[in-house]
Amino acid sequence: MLPSSNRIVQALPMLNRLWTPALLAWLVLLSACETMGPGQPSVDRNALRQEAERLLEEDELEQALQIYSQLVGTASGSELSGFLMAGAEILMVLGAYDTAGEWLARAGNDATPDQAQGILELQARILATRSQVTASLTRVALLLPLTGPQRQAAIAIQDGFLAAHLSPPEASGRGSPALRIYDTGLLGAREAYTAAREDGAEFIVGPLLKPELDAIMGSAGTTPTLALNTLENGQTATNLYQFALAPEDEASRVARYAVANGALNAVALIPRNDWGNRLLGSFRTQLEALGGRLLQIRTYDPAGQDFSTAITAVLNIDRSDRRRQQLGADLGIPLEFESRRRQDIDAIFVAADAGAGRLLAPQLRFYFAGDIPTYATSAIYESSRQNGDLNGLLFADTPWVLQEQAAPPALAATLHRYWPQRTSAQWTRFYGLGFDAYQVMSELHVKPNSLSSFPALSGELSLDETGRVRRELPIAQFQDGSPVTIPPEAGVAPESTAELAGLR
Known part of the structure; x- marks a missing residue:
């Protein structure tokens, strides 16, 4: 004791x-x-x-x-x-x-x-x-677009940041630093950043959006800043750290998990947009770095409902059908024929949101791919709905979304009591980002450019050499319409995709 x-x-x-x-x-x-x-x-x-x-x-x-x-x-x-x-x-x-x-x-x-x-x-x-260790930090600024299209996400992040900020400083014995919040949607990112510095902020958290981050790059450098997004092409600056719920992290994570479970040959289905291309890039880079191969890629219309053209192409079923038609024409007789998919696929990567995912997964099973492990990112999961159509599908998500015990009991109770409308997976992720941003800020203030790996609501967090906060995420699988976290121990494989989908 x-x-x-x-x-x-x-x-x-x-x-x-x-x-x-x-x-x-x-x-x-x-x-x-x-x-x-x-x-x-x-x-x-x-x-x-x-x-x-x-x-x-x-x-x-x-x-x-x-x-x-x-x-x-x-x-x-x-x-x-x-x-x-x-x-x-x-x-x-x-x-x-x-x-x-x-x-x-x-x-x-x-x-x-x-x-x-x-x-x-x-x-x-x-x-x-x-989250309570803030050393001599006395003034903190939080920059978020509290007006505009991203208002709801910004408010959820603000609520999480405030929850950490207002936690009683039991361990440190110090009071919380003074906090001032700036609305980048109203002021503009560059103007809000300049105002925070002029008001004496010793650490700035934000801005949230990529264009806002680009806008402050000319001013960044003198005040330690934890941006809640990432710069393109590995850009960085002095005293600038980057922390985001980047779906690219999730795509890389499922690639590592797939290879660890023996999947070296993969195909990908992605929407025809920038988001799909970014996820594909991360998945492919990680897969190939570990010795895997991306055999084929097909894109689909994210606004559509029938994905058969993309699916049959990526599975080579269209080639099988063409061979049947050619053979029938050559022989001049109708043929009894069952389409077959290619047999060299170990895994399928699907970049899709929840709506598209609930349409894609049954169509993959219809075209004989129900027994192939299929991976996605957290965008596939909306906790407010039943997800039986997604049974068998694997994805990466934050610990707090997948494991309620990841959050301190008092924090979870506060969220459910004061922000009940934000307990869906989408808002929980943003709330956790705000809470974790406060922790990361505190750590970086005490030890600049150093962040030892530690468990948080948004994942196992660490800092790389470019100043970007990396997240290691748990893997879950839909079983009976709900996500079930797969234990991280080596050798623990997911349940059979075909069995979960009711194909066996």
Whole structure:
């Protein structure tokens, strides 16, 4: 059992000593434990555990952590999970959230049901605490198009940002920075950005839209800025970070998942528009980087309902039909013939929104492709509707949309209480983006150009060398009309697409 809350508060000054030589040595020891196991020389784990608990009661957290490091290297099963959880709690008090998250991830491997619930609660505490650490940040600006066509998305992002901003600063002991919100739809992006800087903002979050981001590029550089979109062609600037719910991330993620499950030969169906081309580019780049091949691509009219021309072409069924017609003409007699699709396809990538997806999926099954794993992005999913037509289809989405426990319970309850109209998948994603943007801003203010991977509502977040926040996303599969998250463990394959679609 950890010390009582007042002892935890008293221990917080150790945050200033987080990277002392002693603690650094212990963290190195923790990393070394990764290679240790039950085969190590036997120790009296019960005596060591009692000693660790005694040290905790005396607020000797660093010494207790050293003992749990030793216990982790000698235990297995649920006992190991318990030691990892106890060590993670100490690491959280010391502010080592990344290492605590790694310990909790390991603890989940052999956890009992009660331990698994405890792990979820601890991960939620990490998520909530990280959003509250703002160091000496005193003035923050949020730039969003609160008037105009993107108003609803902007309001959802604003609500999530405010939820993080107004969270009680339990762990940090500091008050929240002053926040000022600027409407780029009313002021213009360049004017709003200039006003935020002149008003003394120490960190700017936004703007949201690509044209707005292009508009501020001439002014970016002096004030740290977290844009809520991405620049084209890998562009970047000093002090400019980019964080977006980019569907390209999702296309890359499903490509990695497909290859990991043995799919190296794929075909793609995309709408005839810029969105479809961007998703295709990301999927193709990732697939080919991993040794896969994109055998064929066909486009469809996103406003249409009959996609048979594109489907039969991408599956080579049209060639099969032409061969039948040619053979019948050559022989001069009618032929009994069943169309066949090509047999060299391991996966199908479909870029489609929910409406087009509900039409495409049944037509793919009609043309004999129901047994081929089919992948999409989060645009395919609208939680407010039944999605039985999509059974078997796989897609990437944010943890909060797919796993309710990804959000701190208090945050989820607040969303459902005060913003019930925004609990559909679409608004949940934007709300999570706003909440996570506050966390990312806080981290980057403390450690510029550095963002260690951590779990958030929008995915597992990390920062690449160009200043872009990358998201690693869970994969889900439609089963009985609802998305079911596929466990991330290696070797866990999705359910048979054909069986889920009722073809077997």
